[in-house]
Amino acid sequence: xxxQELISTHPHVKGNTNDAxxxxxxxxxxxxxxxxxxxxxxxxxxxxxxxxxxxRLNLDCxxxxxxxxxxxxxxxxxxxxxxxxxxEACSLACRLCQQECETHASxxxxxxxxxxxxxxxxxxxxxxxxxxxxxxx
Amino acid sequence: xxxQELISTHPHVKGNTNDAxxxxxxxxxxxxxxxxxxxxxxxxxxxxxxxxxxxRLNLDCxxxxxxxxxxxxxxxxxxxxxxxxxxEACSLACRLCQQECETHASxxxxxxxxxxxxxxxxxxxxxxxxxxxxxxx
Amino acid sequence: xxxQELISTHPHVKGNTNDAxxxxxxxxxxxxxxxxxxxxxxxxxxxxxxxxxxxRLNLDCxxxxxxxxxxxxxxxxxxxxxxxxxxEACSLACRLCQQECETHASxxxxxxxxxxxxxxxxxxxxxxxxxxxxxxx
Amino acid sequence: xxxQELISTHPHVKGNTNDAxxxxxxxxxxxxxxxxxxxxxxxxxxxxxxxxxxxRLNLDCxxxxxxxxxxxxxxxxxxxxxxxxxxEACSLACRLCQQECETHASxxxxxxxxxxxxxxxxxxxxxxxxxxxxxxx
Numbered sequence: 001x002x003x004q005e006l007i008s009t010h011p012h013v014k015g016n017t018n019d020a021x022x023x024x025x026x027x028x029x030x031x032x033x034x035x036x037x038x039x040x041x042x043x044x045x046x047x048x049x050x051x052x053x054x055x056r057l058n059l060d061c062x063x064x065x066x067x068x069x070x071x072x073x074x075x076x077x078x079x080x081x082x083x084x085x086x087x088e089a090c091s092l093a094c095r096l097c098q099q100e101c102e103t104h105a106s107x108x109x110x111x112x113x114x115x116x117x118x119x120x121x122x123x124x125x126x127x128x129x130x131x132x133x134x135x136x137x
Numbered sequence: 138x139x140x141q142e143l144i145s146t147h148p149h150v151k152g153n154t155n156d157a158x159x160x161x162x163x164x165x166x167x168x169x170x171x172x173x174x175x176x177x178x179x180x181x182x183x184x185x186x187x188x189x190x191x192x193r194l195n196l197d198c199x200x201x202x203x204x205x206x207x208x209x210x211x212x213x214x215x216x217x218x219x220x221x222x223x224x225e226a227c228s229l230a231c232r233l234c235q236q237e238c239e240t241h242a243s244x245x246x247x248x249x250x251x252x253x254x255x256x257x258x259x260x261x262x263x264x265x266x267x268x269x270x271x272x273x274x
Numbered sequence: 275x276x277x278q279e280l281i282s283t284h285p286h287v288k289g290n291t292n293d294a295x296x297x298x299x300x301x302x303x304x305x306x307x308x309x310x311x312x313x314x315x316x317x318x319x320x321x322x323x324x325x326x327x328x329x330r331l332n333l334d335c336x337x338x339x340x341x342x343x344x345x346x347x348x349x350x351x352x353x354x355x356x357x358x359x360x361x362e363a364c365s366l367a368c369r370l371c372q373q374e375c376e377t378h379a380s381x382x383x384x385x386x387x388x389x390x391x392x393x394x395x396x397x398x399x400x401x402x403x404x405x406x407x408x409x410x411x
Numbered sequence: 412x413x414x415q416e417l418i419s420t421h422p423h424v425k426g427n428t429n430d431a432x433x434x435x436x437x438x439x440x441x442x443x444x445x446x447x448x449x450x451x452x453x454x455x456x457x458x459x460x461x462x463x464x465x466x467r468l469n470l471d472c473x474x475x476x477x478x479x480x481x482x483x484x485x486x487x488x489x490x491x492x493x494x495x496x497x498x499e500a501c502s503l504a505c506r507l508c509q510q511e512c513e514t515h516a517s518x519x520x521x522x523x524x525x526x527x528x529x530x531x532x533x534x535x536x537x538x539x540x541x542x543x544x545x546x547x548x
Contacts, residue, residue, distance in 0.1 A: 001441045001444060001445075002448075002528050003445075006445055007448055010455055010521065029412075029444050033413070033414055034417055037413075037418055037485075038417065040330070040421065041420060041422060041487075043330065044487035048322055048326060049322055052318065056317065059207075059313075063204040063207045064223055066477065070197075073451060074193055074448075075451060076193050076451050076454045076455035079230075081229060082226065083197075088222060093219045096216065113417050113420065114413075117413050138304045139388075140311065143311040143387050144315075147311070147315040148315060148318045148320070162307065163307075166307050169303070170344075171275075174276075174280040174281055174347050175280065177284065177347060177470075178285060181350035182285050185460055185463060186457075186460060196451075206307065207310045207336075211311075213314050245283070250280050251276075253276075326487055327489070330488040330489075331490055331493075334481075334490050334493050348467055352464070353467055353468055356472075356503055360475055360500050360504075366492060367490075
């Protein structure tokens, strides 16, 4: 992705990047795609009846990851409270989706991979959240 | 919008609707559109230089409203923690966008209207949040 | 929705609105919500195994409706080719989703309602497309 | 991104992937992020007044890239006409955004990088479109 390169050229950032927040942006877009893909793969399984909760969590997680990724991308002006609140919602959605996907990981490779993407994204959101209040973005 | 009619036909809802949550869904989609429109109208003003913070808050608000509206629509399985966290982030984004738009409302009709849409949506999110823990959805 | 009121206050529009395009914006946001709701209601049916194609079309339709609704909202500068192309994709997705939902409408009220929302949106996109090349927006 | 790994595990794909379509999915999510970032960086420039058309095209491009990336991810059932139409809209939006960003590339690094992301994505959409009608996805 071009997030690191692009955000570092923002006129208010000028190379003074919050690398944890940029890594979080990349994880959010990655996890949004992974959750769309896992929901769709679950839907294609002959056992879809047993995967409806997983699909629900995947779709919710995809939606909040997409929003959080866009919100956390922006550097013009200031909206730190909303970034934090969006990342908290995203982290929670990722943790719950990860847990659900892990229960299907032994049967479905897509759930194993999606659980890993969710775990990465939750961790990235949490690391980004730790940078607020301590340094600018 | 078809939200009330549609959600009441969900097989797990069967007419037993959480009307505050459905009203919130409609407000989220309405506010998402309003914030996209206000960001764009601010961008078209000759004084855009003074409206960049407003545009930033509009765009963030549009993103979280869209995600929250979709998440709050779903009734299959259960993901109440994520609904709540998304609505909290949405309510916060709406309140901050409302406040910013209000400071421009005397000069720009679109900011006055968008502030009203944000106020409606924040109130609808807060009303929906109050229903959790007290009754099903 | 606030679309009509808001877009008419855009500094480049000044009351000279393309009403078909604004109606299309409202239909796109409505249909996005309807398709998210119908996908979720289908997922909650005990016969979900027979509804996977419907869910697929619902999710695709929701995605393109959301994008088309935002793109068709904007009036700053000009991007008419992209508006048209997005509305064409949206109209197509709505027609196909409508057809699929109609095949389930006798069994599932949500599919009947969603088919109506898709039909409205497809018609609104087509009416908006007819205004291009003939008058400004 | 996890797109290649995840889509190859879809039960209907079973390793028989359309690699051009998967590359296109990754490019769409990348370009969506790039366009959100470039719109925001343009908004932060002291010369924002001269960049409003660029911001408009960035925002439209981000919206269609996000929708096309999700639509092109899905493999359950079939919706090839909508995939093609969404990729055509996406390719067009990327080409127009690329051209606009290139006119600012000598002054703004973010526009130079975003133009490259748009060019990549347009090319990936076009390569994916060429695979339709010739092999399954």
